[in-house]
Structures are given as structure tokens and as C-alpha cells.
Amino acid sequence: QVLLALLKATISTLEAASIPCWITGGTLLGARRHEGFIPHDDDVDIEGWEADLERMREAIDRDEFLKFRLGGHWKSTRV
Numbered sequence: 001q002v003l004l005a006l007l008k009a010t011i012s013t014l015e016a017a018s019i020p021c022w023i024t025g026g027t028l029l030g031a032r033r034h035e036g037f038i039p040h041d042d043d044v045d046i047e048g049w050e051a052d053l054e055r056m057r058e059a060i061d062r063d064e065f066l067k068f069r070l071g072g073h074w075k076s077t078r079v
Contacts, residue, residue, distance in 0.1 A: 003037050007044045010066060014048070017059040021048040 007027070014021045023031060025045035030038040048056050053070075060068040071078060 003041070003044055006066075007046075009063070010044065010046055010060070013059050013063050013066060014046075014056060017055060019048060019052050019055050019059060021046050021056070023047075 007023070011021065023045060024047045026038050026041045026043075027045040030036060030041055057068045057070075060066045
């Protein structure tokens with residue numbers, strides 16, 4: 001369960017820095033619908049407040065195993 005380990009590590013890192021965050025997108029859908037991850041999902045979707053963006057980046061950058069990636073696109077919408 002690589003995705004679960006990734007999710008736990010990220011949440012733990014952000015909680016240690018007192019940064020609120022929550023799961024969203026396919027991660028949230030999988031938790032509700034599959035009581036886990038969607039079988040074909042290959043990432044973890046986490047959101048936080050825009051005001052905490054730099055703090056999130058700094059907290060994650062301090063962890064040698066995590067990588068911060070800001071958004072992307074879903075269909076033609078920037079997320």
C-alpha cells in the first residue's frame with residue numbers, strides 16, 4: 001500500500017507543522033466508495049488553504065521522501 005504510506009507521511013508532516021489539510025478528488029471518492037483507494041488511482045489528492053501554501057511547501061520540502069507538486073489540470077481546468 002504505497003499510496004496509503006504516502007498519504008500518512010504527508011498528513012503527518014503537515015500536522016507536525018500545524019498546517020490544516022484534507023483529502024479531496026479521487027482520494028476522497030475512494031475513501032467513501034471503496035473504503036480505501038480507487039483501484040486504478042495512482043496518486044494522493046490533498047488540499048490545504050491557499051494562505052498556507054508556502055508553509056506546506058516548506059514542510060514537505062524538509063522531508064527527503066516527499067515531493068511538493070502544486071496543482072495541475074483536470075480536463076481543461078487548472079486545479
